[in-house]
Amino acid sequence: MPMTALDIFKLLPKKNCGECGVPTCLAFAMMLANKQAELTKCPYVSPEAVQQLESSASPPMRTVNVGDVEIGGETELFRHEKKFFNQTAYTFIIEDDLDDQSVVERARKLDAMKYERIGIISGVDLIAVKATGDAQRFSDVVTLVNDNSGLPLVLMSNDPKVVEAGLKIVSKAKPLIYAASANNCASMANLAQRYACPLVLYADDVDELVSLSEIAKSEGIEDIVLDLNLGAKPLGHALEWLTILRRLSVKKLFRPLGYPVMVNLDNGTDVETQAIRAVIGTLKYASLIIFSDLDAARLYPLTTLRTNIFTDPQALIQVNPGLYDIGKPNRNSPVIVTSNFSLTYFTVASDIEASKVPARLLVVDTEGLSVMTAFAADKFTPEKIAQALKESKVAEKVDHKKLIIPGMIAMLKMKLEELTGWEVIVGVKDSSALPKYLKELASG
Amino acid sequence: MVAIPKESWSGKINEITIGATDNEGGTRDRTVRLGGEASLPFLAFEGKVSRPAIGMEVIDRVGEDYPQIIIDEIGDIIKDPVAWADACVNLYGADFICLKLLSTNPEEANVSAEDAASLVSTVLGQVKAPLVIQGSGDYEKDARVMELCGDAAKGERCLLARAEQDSYKSIAVAATANGHAVVAFSNIDVNIAKQLNIMLTEFGVPLDHIVSDPLMAGIGFGMEYAYSAMERIKLAGLVGDKMLQSPMIADISVAWSAKEAYRADAKLGDERDRGIFWEVASALAALMAGANALIFRHPKSVAIVRKVVDELVG
Ligand code: B12
Ligand code: SF4
Numbered sequence: 001m002p003m004t005a006l007d008i009f010k011l012l013p014k015k016n017c018g019e020c021g022v023p024t025c026l027a028f029a030m031m032l033a034n035k036q037a038e039l040t041k042c043p044y045v046s047p048e049a050v051q052q053l054e055s056s057a058s059p060p061m062r063t064v065n066v067g068d069v070e071i072g073g074e075t076e077l078f079r080h081e082k083k084f085f086n087q088t089a090y091t092f093i094i095e096d097d098l099d100d101q102s103v104v105e106r107a108r109k110l111d112a113m114k115y116e117r118i119g120i121i122s123g124v125d126l127i128a129v130k131a132t133g134d135a136q137r138f139s140d141v142v143t144l145v146n147d148n149s150g151l152p153l154v155l156m157s158n159d160p161k162v163v164e165a166g167l168k169i170v171s172k173a174k175p176l177i178y179a180a181s182a183n184n185c186a187s188m189a190n191l192a193q194r195y196a197c198p199l200v201l202y203a204d205d206v207d208e209l210v211s212l213s214e215i216a217k218s219e220g221i222e223d224i225v226l227d228l229n230l231g232a233k234p235l236g237h238a239l240e241w242l243t244i245l246r247r248l249s250v251k252k253l254f255r256p257l258g259y260p261v262m263v264n265l266d267n268g269t270d271v272e273t274q275a276i277r278a279v280i281g282t283l284k285y286a287s288l289i290i291f292s293d294l295d296a297a298r299l300y301p302l303t304t305l306r307t308n309i310f311t312d313p314q315a316l317i318q319v320n321p322g323l324y325d326i327g328k329p330n331r332n333s334p335v336i337v338t339s340n341f342s343l344t345y346f347t348v349a350s351d352i353e354a355s356k357v358p359a360r361l362l363v364v365d366t367e368g369l370s371v372m373t374a375f376a377a378d379k380f381t382p383e384k385i386a387q388a389l390k391e392s393k394v395a396e397k398v399d400h401k402k403l404i405i406p407g408m409i410a411m412l413k414m415k416l417e418e419l420t421g422w423e424v425i426v427g428v429k430d431s432s433a434l435p436k437y438l439k440e441l442a443s444g
Numbered sequence: 445m446v447a448i449p450k451e452s453w454s455g456k457i458n459e460i461t462i463g464a465t466d467n468e469g470g471t472r473d474r475t476v477r478l479g480g481e482a483s484l485p486f487l488a489f490e491g492k493v494s495r496p497a498i499g500m501e502v503i504d505r506v507g508e509d510y511p512q513i514i515i516d517e518i519g520d521i522i523k524d525p526v527a528w529a530d531a532c533v534n535l536y537g538a539d540f541i542c543l544k545l546l547s548t549n550p551e552e553a554n555v556s557a558e559d560a561a562s563l564v565s566t567v568l569g570q571v572k573a574p575l576v577i578q579g580s581g582d583y584e585k586d587a588r589v590m591e592l593c594g595d596a597a598k599g600e601r602c603l604l605a606r607a608e609q610d611s612y613k614s615i616a617v618a619a620t621a622n623g624h625a626v627v628a629f630s631n632i633d634v635n636i637a638k639q640l641n642i643m644l645t646e647f648g649v650p651l652d653h654i655v656s657d658p659l660m661a662g663i664g665f666g667m668e669y670a671y672s673a674m675e676r677i678k679l680a681g682l683v684g685d686k687m688l689q690s691p692m693i694a695d696i697s698v699a700w701s702a703k704e705a706y707r708a709d710a711k712l713g714d715e716r717d718r719g720i721f722w723e724v725a726s727a728l729a730a731l732m733a734g735a736n737a738l739i740f741r742h743p744k745s746v747a748i749v750r751k752v753v754d755e756l757v758g
Contacts, residue, residue: 080672235755247449283732297713308668432703
């Protein structure tokens, strides 16, 4: 539980000297409670107080940056309790035993594996360069990958010397070091420290993971990602442990495990198995997933699911109501009505684009609800559409008075004609049929 | 040693059996049990888990917008609901069938309730797995369709779908008169799900004859709403809300209403694999949110998800 201002105040020196920038210790305590101040501003707090305050002031799960990709920072077990903050980072492997040409091609391909959907671009987030041999080859491949893709990197090797060869090239871009384990923890931690890069702690057993975490922490390392080898465990087991780890961090505030958790699926399984495990990992608590590979046919649904689960349940994603030009409409172009739910808007807009028939899209304020939902909730009424039509002043822009409405709300036709004096044409039900429909309409 | 954080749930999900065998007064060769768990999905370290049941849809008459990919996979028998149902069970390994009587809709083919009931009889005669019987969603017509189908399936302990807030009475009567269970359908709304269970029980449907359908939405098409609604219902049931302890059914075939799931588009990969994975991912979301029964469209999705369920339940 986070501490209240009063709890914090009890631990402060009560000198009211003002050196922290506010006049009293109580005022400072209030700022700390609201996370508006840093504890280091007070020069007089005792070390014991620092420890107590730090552990309660810091968030339950640390947010870690790998390059510009943020992971972790989660506070909930269920998205409806608030929301999930940082979407699972999808990481793809390039092994350094590929020839240069293939490395370049793969780096470029992974960089381009992203999809635009309802205005959101989503795809591969990180590339993991995996060492199979010596430091020289690793550093050459890291250079090649870095030059041919803009994605932040994960440096994969058990050998600190090999990792360092990579760090020398890309440490400024804050790659993730994978991984420190019982065998090499001290030297890996040392690298993470010197190059100021985030570090994965790997253990097969949770108690060992806790020890590693305590060692890393004592070395001053804060940016930690946990790998409990769940990618290799039976699926049910992996799900249980992902849940246990999340509960330990966000509910029990168990500090040694208060870090994002990752799953490494690079263990010889096929793409389908990896995709399935990734679905479960994305829904249930994995902050980063490493794939050996995945095809677009699975990555695209997976990124779609990821976008869903990480949307804020409190906010309907919507676009601004109003009149949108699709293509370059002229005075004869059709006028088409839809709702302002972003999924609806982007689906319909892209279907109109696909028709190559320029059009004007009248987006009615349905408070972010889809056509059908808005209709059922009485938020897609003839009155609303009539008003939107008037406000858009589209009548001044076209030489016709024809309005195409979604097929799903055909029953509004008569009333809408009455209210507007426009001819209302009932369109197809599913906008995916719009390209054909609009082409036929255009050719008369 | 790290202490493993366990929740101690005071509630438990109701266990409901669909289908009746010989000695239970029916003619099914097996039954399916839904629910009965005392833990969040698949968390065996915490309490009893339950195995979700895997069903497949069979439609009395496949409409024009039915995905060609599915028609190609299932073949010509898709025109014959009895043969299709048989394949679902004996070829694709479905635990149960969901027979959707869509053509009874007055705005579509308007097939009579009598004809629908005789189809139900034939399916029950030929295919021995438990059956979900679903109407077209037209309240008035469904009342009659469910009455006759419920009669035709007497003793078989079917699941009749779906009772809604404004139309639950007729279906409740059709069910209780013949020993069937009902699907209570509640549009992604926890309060309605609860309200509907209260109304159904007050009307005389015992709780162990109710399966909740909070409405599944496929990925990309509102999945997150359905996911959270189901998760909230499951949690409420586990902490002891008796009116939210019904097992949940999720119709995953809705995944195919997103055209992007299987539209040809080279950038998005093979459309067959994509369509199947779209359905699989939607199904896994339903399972993680607590669904106890799934209804599938593509046979390959069934095979994949069955394997996953085996791994999860162990
Ligand atoms: C997610 C969802 C919700 C979410 C809202 C999400 C949102 N932002 O709208 C929530 C949970 C809030 C919700 C609530 C409700 N919902 Co709701 N919901 C859905 C669900 C599952 C998906 C909706 C969706 O995102 N569709 C995708 C978008 C893209 O579809 P669309 O906007 O209709 O656009 C398509 C077509 O209309 C067409 N189109 C759009 N514009 C145009 C324009 C032209 C010219 C043309 C030709 C075509 C066209 O193309 C698009 C597809 O390509 C549907 C069921 C389903 N699978 O469809 C039910 C559904 C829409 N909901 C329904 C209902 C009843 C409700 C509630 C009234 C339930 C209740 N009792 O509370 C509430 C009302 C909301 C409120 N009071 O605030 C019913 C509507 C029934 C009906 N026939 O009227 C549905 C169909 C479920 C059902 N089977 O009963 N819902
Ligand atoms: S610097 Fe420390 S002691 Fe001084 S007022 Fe601020 S909190 Fe109190």
